[in-house]
Amino acid sequence: MAHRATADAYTLDCLAFAREIKDSLAKEGRAATLLRVRQHEWRADGSVFVAPLTPLRYLGRGGPTWNTHYAACVGDRVFDALFGAPVALSDYARLAFGRDIALELVD
Numbered sequence: 001m002a003h004r005a006t007a008d009a010y011t012l013d014c015l016a017f018a019r020e021i022k023d024s025l026a027k028e029g030r031a032a033t034l035l036r037v038r039q040h041e042w043r044a045d046g047s048v049f050v051a052p053l054t055p056l057r058y059l060g061r062g063g064p065t066w067n068t069h070y071a072a073c074v075g076d077r078v079f080d081a082l083f084g085a086p087v088a089l090s091d092y093a094r095l096a097f098g099r100d101i102a103l104e105l106v107d
Contacts, residue, residue, distance in 0.1 A: 006081045010055065010063065014070045014081075021072035021079045035073040036104040037093060055082050056098050069096075073105060 006012060018034050025032035039051035054065040071080035071092070078092045093101040 006057075008061075010058065010081070012081055014066075017081055018070040018072045018079075025072060025074055025079070030074045032072050032074045032079075033105050033107050035071045035078055035089075035092075036068060036106045037071070037097070037101055038068040038104075039101045053097050053101075055096055057082055057096075 015034075022032040022034060037053060039053070041049045041051060043049055050067045052065045052067065053069050055063060058064060071078050071082075073079070073089060074086075076089045077086040078089050079086050080092075080096065082096050087095055089103070093099065093103060
């Protein structure tokens with residue numbers, strides 16, 4: 001349902017949505033956690049560059065660009081409104097953002 005609601009634009013609060021999915025999965029007895037996606041690059045001068053995250057789903061359509069994005073995760077499956085079904089954790093960043101990004105499991 002959320003996937004269809006985000007077809008043209010992502011207007012959800014991704015952290016709130018990820019928490020809602022995590023809680024729903026927990027009620028089913030599944031040990032869920034939050035997944036945080038962000039890419040920081042340390043520059044030679046000691047400054048930090050926060051790389052933009054633009055979902056592939058919206059490229060060329062004026063979609064959102066974030067500096068951090070959240071989803072829910074159970075084992076090796078990621079639940080995110082960007083996709084109509086859970087995707088493999090190992091493929092998630094590449095499918096969502098077109099590149100490999102170190103993912104963080106947080107709670």
